Amino acid sequence: MSALLENRDLVVPGDALYEGRIRIGDNTYRSQERVCATRLGLVNYNKNMVSVIALEAGFNPLTGDLVVGDVIDIGLGKWIVDIDAATNAALNVPDAIDAPFRTDIDMPSILDIGDTVVAKIVDLDRRRTPILSILGRDLGKVTKGFTIRFTPSKIPRLIGRNGSMVNMILRATGCNIAIGQNGRVLINGRTREQEEMAVSAIQKIEREAHISGLTNRVQEYLRQLKEEKR
Amino acid sequence: MSKVKKKTKKRTTKKTTKKTTKKRYDGREANELRPIKIESGVLPNADGSAYIEMGRNKVLVGVFGPREMHPKRFSKPDRATLRCRYHMSPFSVSPRRSPAPSRRDTEIGMVMSWALEPAVFLDRYPRSVIDVYAEVLEADGGTRTACINAATVALVDAGIPMRDLVASCAAGKVDGRLILDLGDVEDKEGEADVPVAYMPKLEKVTLLQMDGVLPPEEFKECINLAIEGCKQIYEIQREALKKKYGITDEEEAEE
Numbered sequence: 001m002s003a004l005l006e007n008r009d010l011v012v013p014g015d016a017l018y019e020g021r022i023r024i025g026d027n028t029y030r031s032q033e034r035v036c037a038t039r040l041g042l043v044n045y046n047k048n049m050v051s052v053i054a055l056e057a058g059f060n061p062l063t064g065d066l067v068v069g070d071v072i073d074i075g076l077g078k079w080i081v082d083i084d085a086a087t088n089a090a091l092n093v094p095d096a097i098d099a100p101f102r103t104d105i106d107m108p109s110i111l112d113i114g115d116t117v118v119a120k121i122v123d124l125d126r127r128r129t130p131i132l133s134i135l136g137r138d139l140g141k142v143t144k145g146f147t148i149r150f151t152p153s154k155i156p157r158l159i160g161r162n163g164s165m166v167n168m169i170l171r172a173t174g175c176n177i178a179i180g181q182n183g184r185v186l187i188n189g190r191t192r193e194q195e196e197m198a199v200s201a202i203q204k205i206e207r208e209a210h211i212s213g214l215t216n217r218v219q220e221y222l223r224q225l226k227e228e229k230r
Numbered sequence: 231m232s233k234v235k236k237k238t239k240k241r242t243t244k245k246t247t248k249k250t251t252k253k254r255y256d257g258r259e260a261n262e263l264r265p266i267k268i269e270s271g272v273l274p275n276a277d278g279s280a281y282i283e284m285g286r287n288k289v290l291v292g293v294f295g296p297r298e299m300h301p302k303r304f305s306k307p308d309r310a311t312l313r314c315r316y317h318m319s320p321f322s323v324s325p326r327r328s329p330a331p332s333r334r335d336t337e338i339g340m341v342m343s344w345a346l347e348p349a350v351f352l353d354r355y356p357r358s359v360i361d362v363y364a365e366v367l368e369a370d371g372g373t374r375t376a377c378i379n380a381a382t383v384a385l386v387d388a389g390i391p392m393r394d395l396v397a398s399c400a401a402g403k404v405d406g407r408l409i410l411d412l413g414d415v416e417d418k419e420g421e422a423d424v425p426v427a428y429m430p431k432l433e434k435v436t437l438l439q440m441d442g443v444l445p446p447e448e449f450k451e452c453i454n455l456a457i458e459g460c461k462q463i464y465e466i467q468r469e470a471l472k473k474k475y476g477i478t479d480e481e482e483a484e485e
Binding site: 010012013014015016027029031036038039040054055056057058086087088127128151153210211 | 277278295296297298310349351355356357358386387388389390391392393394395429430431432467468471472475476
């Protein structure tokens, strides 16, 4: 009944983390009497749980997640949306126009293949296909801006505690930023310079997400970028 | 140096192993690996990637997924498919090799996925596919083991949940002597070649092939020799994965 490593140690898949009975958290599995890691990450011992904070992980869709995705196909009464998950998501007509599906609805005029949408996962169906909705504030078809990719497991660092990190970038650059939990970040600024500044700050966060004191470093970096622009 | 193994190895029933301290053609000891260098995250466009140099073997591996499977009829309802593609570049051997996929490429791709599957939690991604593309840039014997070693690192780099890393290494018999990590010349001239893939933490063998003839006791000895090699490679894989994130002491996650 003991921890085998120090808190915040870097582990690789297969590393034994704990011996004995304990609740297991994210990115771990039980092998005989041991708890082992399944992903590259930092081990986290809580009072009664052991988990791994993954440094590399794909997007695991959960109900309530905000995602940015591309419409890749139109089916009967639904749009198929690529959200960088293991399976594509479905956006049904009632979740897009708040009206029941009728065959005379011209679906491409609402959303066409190639359109980008900001959507929310409202449900996972019985095959675990994510069901999206674009009804709500700040959701829907994207008409301005561009998207960049970010490692999904590092999204909490980009948002920061209570949104502190993203708010700092918003204030410093004046851009609108929508962060999808799936690792796509939508950026829309008034000028090219603003957008470039936001992108380089986000890329710095991605590179240094695992090193402490990130907020201060990004703050300093943004200040430097501003001075260079002047 | 064509990598296609000669079907007709020197068949020998000689049971005695020469006890000799003679060095091998490249100056290695009998139980010495070739110098190995692994780097992870080398391809920005792939979900995960790795580059390995194992002696003169050079292999680049990219991992994509888990993603939607196409064609859909090949997807499995209860788990993901691990699809490996092994390919040798035309310039990887002399004389030039045809870039068209050969029978051997198909077999090694299949063998790679069989070797890696036990380590991956495939049941977590039903109906999807994880694609592993291994490109051999330079070949010098033992490319399948090099591909498996690099593919493991690339899978971890892609954030795919795994039970353990898979390390792979060959052992064999050349001039009546059991040796580790055969090079191209030893592979062709030798009496036997036994590639092994092994999960060191779980102590499980995931791949075992043999080309040539060995008496049972030497076969067992060969496997143990290869497992010792796998354990050394495992440490190098760990280092490669950790190197991407710098020194462990600096790490901290402010959730």
